[in-house]
Amino acid sequence: MTTDICPVRIGVGGYDIHIGEGLLEQAGAMLAPRLARPFTVIVTDRHVDRAQGDRLEQGLAAAGVDFRKVVLEPGEHAKSLRSLEGLLEELIDFGVERRDMILAFGGGVVGDLTGFAAAILRRGCRFAQIPTTLLAQVDSAVGGKTAVNSAKGKNLIGAFHQPAIVIADITALTTLPGRELKAGYAEIVKYGALGDEPFFAWLEKRGGDLLAGDAAARRVAVKRSCESKAEIVGADERETGVRALLNLGHTFGHALEASLGYSDRLLHGEAVAAGMALAFDFSVYRRNCPPADAARLKAHLAAVGLPAGLKDISGAPQFSADELLARMMQDKKVEGGALTLILLRRLGEAFIEKDVDAATILEFLKSAGAR
Ligand code: GLY
Numbered sequence: 001m002t003t004d005i006c007p008v009r010i011g012v013g014g015y016d017i018h019i020g021e022g023l024l025e026q027a028g029a030m031l032a033p034r035l036a037r038p039f040t041v042i043v044t045d046r047h048v049d050r051a052q053g054d055r056l057e058q059g060l061a062a063a064g065v066d067f068r069k070v071v072l073e074p075g076e077h078a079k080s081l082r083s084l085e086g087l088l089e090e091l092i093d094f095g096v097e098r099r100d101m102i103l104a105f106g107g108g109v110v111g112d113l114t115g116f117a118a119a120i121l122r123r124g125c126r127f128a129q130i131p132t133t134l135l136a137q138v139d140s141a142v143g144g145k146t147a148v149n150s151a152k153g154k155n156l157i158g159a160f161h162q163p164a165i166v167i168a169d170i171t172a173l174t175t176l177p178g179r180e181l182k183a184g185y186a187e188i189v190k191y192g193a194l195g196d197e198p199f200f201a202w203l204e205k206r207g208g209d210l211l212a213g214d215a216a217a218r219r220v221a222v223k224r225s226c227e228s229k230a231e232i233v234g235a236d237e238r239e240t241g242v243r244a245l246l247n248l249g250h251t252f253g254h255a256l257e258a259s260l261g262y263s264d265r266l267l268h269g270e271a272v273a274a275g276m277a278l279a280f281d282f283s284v285y286r287r288n289c290p291p292a293d294a295a296r297l298k299a300h301l302a303a304v305g306l307p308a309g310l311k312d313i314s315g316a317p318q319f320s321a322d323e324l325l326a327r328m329m330q331d332k333k334v335e336g337g338a339l340t341l342i343l344l345r346r347l348g349e350a351f352i353e354k355d356v357d358a359a360t361i362l363e364f365l366k367s368a369g370a371r
Contacts, residue, residue, distance in 0.1 A: 001020060001021050001022055002020065003018050003019065003020035003023065004018070004019040004020060004219065004223050005017070005018055005019075006019065006223060006226045006227050006230055007230065008142065008143070008162075008166075008230040008233065008234060009230070009234040010144065010162055010233060010234055010237050011162060011237075014162075014234070015162060015163060015164055015165055015166065016165060016166070017142060017166040017168060017226045017230070018030065018165070018166065018167050018168065019137075019168045019170065019219060019222050019223050019226065020168075020169065020170065020219070021169065021170050021171045021215060021219070022169065022171050023167050023168070023169035023170075023171070024052060024055035024056045024059060024130070024167075024169045024171070024172060025055055025058065025059045026059060027056055027059045027060070027130060027167050027169075028056075028058075028059035028060040028061070028062055028063030028064075028065050029059065029062070029063045030165070030167060031060070031063070031065065031101065031103075031128060031165070032063040032064065032065055034101065034164060034165060035065065035100070035101055036097070036099035036100060036101075037099075037100070038063075038064050038065045038066055039065065039066045039067070039100060040060070040065055040066075040067045040068075040100065040101055040102060040103055041067060041068045041069065041070060041090075041091060041094050041096060041100075041102045041103065042056065042057070042060075042067055042068070042069045042070070042102075042103045042105050043069075043070045043072070043087065043102060043103065043104055043105065043106075043110060043113070043114040043117075044069065044070070044071055044072070044105040044106050044110060045071065045072045045073065045074040045075075045078065045106050045107075045109070045110055046071055046072070046073060046074055047074045048074075048105060048106040048107070048110070048132050049069075049071050051132075051172075051175040052105075052132055052172050052175065053069075053105075056103075056105060056130065057069075067103075068094045070087060070090050070091075072087075072109075072110065072113070074109075075109065076109055076149070076262060078109050078110070078113055079109050079112055079113050079147070079148045079149045080148055080149060081148055081150075081157065083113065083148075084113060084116060084117060084148050087113065087114070087117050088117055088120070088121055091117060091121055092121070096121065096122075096125060097122070097125070098121075098122040098123070098124070098125050099125070099126065100125055100126065101125070101126040101127060101128055101164055102114060102117075102118055102125065102126070102127045102128075103127070103128050103130055104118075104127055104128065104129050104130065104131075104141070104163075105130045105132065106130075106131070106132055106133070106136070107131065107132060107133035107135065107136045107140075107180075108133065108135055108136050108139075108140035108141075108268075111129055111131060111136050111140050111141050111146075112140060112145070112146050112147050112148070112155070112158070113146075113148060114127060114146075115127055115129070115144070115145075115146030115161055115163065116146035116147055116148055116157075116158050116159060116161070118146075118161060119146055119158075119159040119160075119161030120159070124161065126164045127161075127163055127164065128163055128164055128165045128166070128167065129141035129142075129163040129165075129166040129167070130166075130167045130168075130169075131166070131168055131172075132169070132172040132173075132176070133173075133176055133180060133184055134173055134176065134180070134181050134183075134184025134185060134187075134188070134218075134222075135180070135183060135184035135187055135268070135269055136184075137168040137170075137173075137184070137222050137225075137226075138184065138187050138188050138191075138221070138222055138225035138226065138229070139184075139187045139225070139229065139246075141163070141166050141168070142166060142226055142229045142230065142233070143162075143229055143233040143237075143243075143246075144160045144161055144162035144163065144233070144237065145158065145160060146158050146159055146160070146161050147159075153258075153330055154254065154257075154258075154262070155332075160237060160238060162237075166226075168222055168226070170215055170218050170219050170222065171215075173218060174213070178211075179267065180267065180269075181211060182211060182269070182270075182304065182305060182306060183267040183268065183269025183270050183272075183273075183306075184269050185207065185210070185211060185269070185304060185306070186249075186269040186270065186272045186273040186276070186301075186306055187225070187269060187272060188203065188207075188210075188221050188222075188225050189203060189207075189273070189276070189297075189300065189301065189306075190246070190248050190249060190272065190276060191224065191225050191228040191229070192347075192348065193248060193276055193280075193297055193344070193347060193348070193350070194245050194246070194248045194342070194348075194349075194350035195228065195245065195348060195349065195350060196224070196228060196348060197346075197347055197348030197349075198348075199224055199228075200297075200300070200347060200348060202220075202224075203221070203300065204300055204303075206220075206221075207300065207303075207304050208303070208304065211304060229246065232245065232246060233246075241352075242352075244333060244340065244342060244352050245342055245350050245351075245352065247333065247342050248276060248279060248342040248350050249272045249273070249274075249275035249276030249277075249278070249279050249342075250272060250275060250342075251275065251279075251328050251331045251333065251339070251341055251342070252274070252275035252278040252279060252282075252324075252328070253268070253271035253272045253273075253274060253275025253276075254271065254275075254327065254328075254330075254331065255275075255324045255325075255327035255328045256271045256274055256275065256310075256313065256319070256324070257271040258327045258330070259317075259319055259320075259323055259324060259327060260313075260317065265313075265314055265315060265317070266307075266313055266314070269306075270306060270307055270313075273301050273306035273307050273308070274306075274307040274308070274309060274310065274312065274313055276297065276301070277294075277297065277298050277301060277307070277308045277309050278309070278310075278368060279341065279342060279343060279344065280293065280294035280297050280298070280344055280347075281294055281309070281364070281368055282341070282343065282361070282364050283343040283344040283345075285360075285364045285367070286343070286360070288343055288344060288345060289343070289344040289345060289346055289347075290346060293344065293346050293347035294344075296347055297347055309368065309369065310368055310369040310370060311369055318370075318371055319365075319369075319370040319371070320370060320371060321362050321365035321366050321370035321371065322362070324365055324370055325358060325361055325362055325365065328361070329358075335354070338354065338355040338356070339355070339356045339358065339361070340352060340353065340354045340355070340356065341353050341356045
């Protein structure tokens with residue numbers, strides 16, 4: 001079976017994203033020549049370990065790579081300073097050296113935590129991203145953002161630290177719960193919405209198949225998403241400019257997630273979907289974007305069962321516009337107290353709008369159903 005390779009041109013030499021089916025079994029052979037010695041540590045969570053762990057471990061053993069394993073409890077709470085400390089101590093106990101490569105094997109939580117541990121262990125060791133969720137394969141495993149959460153907010157403590165390689169095995173998605181798959185799909189829609197209308201049109205045709213399990217459609221979408229992300233982060237690793245476009249839907253979305261206490265009521269990808277709908281509607285409200293484009297985006301989100309507005313969020317919570325605005329003001333893109341938002345000129349063309357007027361957002365949120 002062939003493997004697609006998507007290069008990421010960052011720093012010295014950059015790295016490749018390998019996309020294909022059955023790659024976990026081959027990961028040992030792919031990694032072995034890149035290791036300083038035939039030794040690694042797998043960092044994963046209990047769910048991924050149970051569903052996919054044997055596939056990776058057999059591949060490592062077959063390639064003669066000795067390994068240790070750290071199995072975290074699944075969930076966002078693993079992205080804490082406390083669990084970072086525990087992980088670092090275990091890596092030190094295992095004798096991980098600076099030139100070793102550790103493996104982040106799982107979804108966004110495992111990738112962000114392990115990447116940050118790799119960034120600071122012995123002032124920086126190497127790591128590989130082996131993402132097993134759709135969201136991680138198309139977004140969080142690519143581009144080198146690593147972080148843990150502070151009690152005061154998500155991802156506030158972290159570093160840019162690029163992986164040495166990314167191995168995205170489409171086969172791993174077969175054991176992913178449907179709701180998580182759909183949440184990851186929102187990040188795929190994001191690439192079409194922000195800069196690639198033909199890809200969006202493809203998703204309108206094939207998105208349903210992708211979600212229903214069509215491996216070929218999954219592979220095309222993961223590859224195209226990774227290519228888009230690689231181009232953007234290659235141009236702006238540290239988010240001083242164009243990388244901010246990847247936050248389309250995220251400022252509204254994070255405010256929704258925070259208002260619901262980062263609970264299961266709204267997964268991150270679901271919040272991004274609702275946030276994109278709000279970003280499109282706000283762009284229409286400000287007369288930046290044709291209403292038909294916002295309607296098209298929302299129709300696709302609704303067609304695949306993702307929230308396309310506040311009213312679609314499960315349990316139909318009553319959001320307070322003042323609270324949402326206050327939460328939006330916690331965004332990492334706030335500069336000198338002014339909000340930056342990613343808005344649309346049309347579907348497939350996002351732009352960065354600095355200094356967005358807070359009173360206009362408040363009016364808009366009320367018109368969109370907040371009280
Ligand atoms: N997920 C947004 C970024 O990597 O920049």
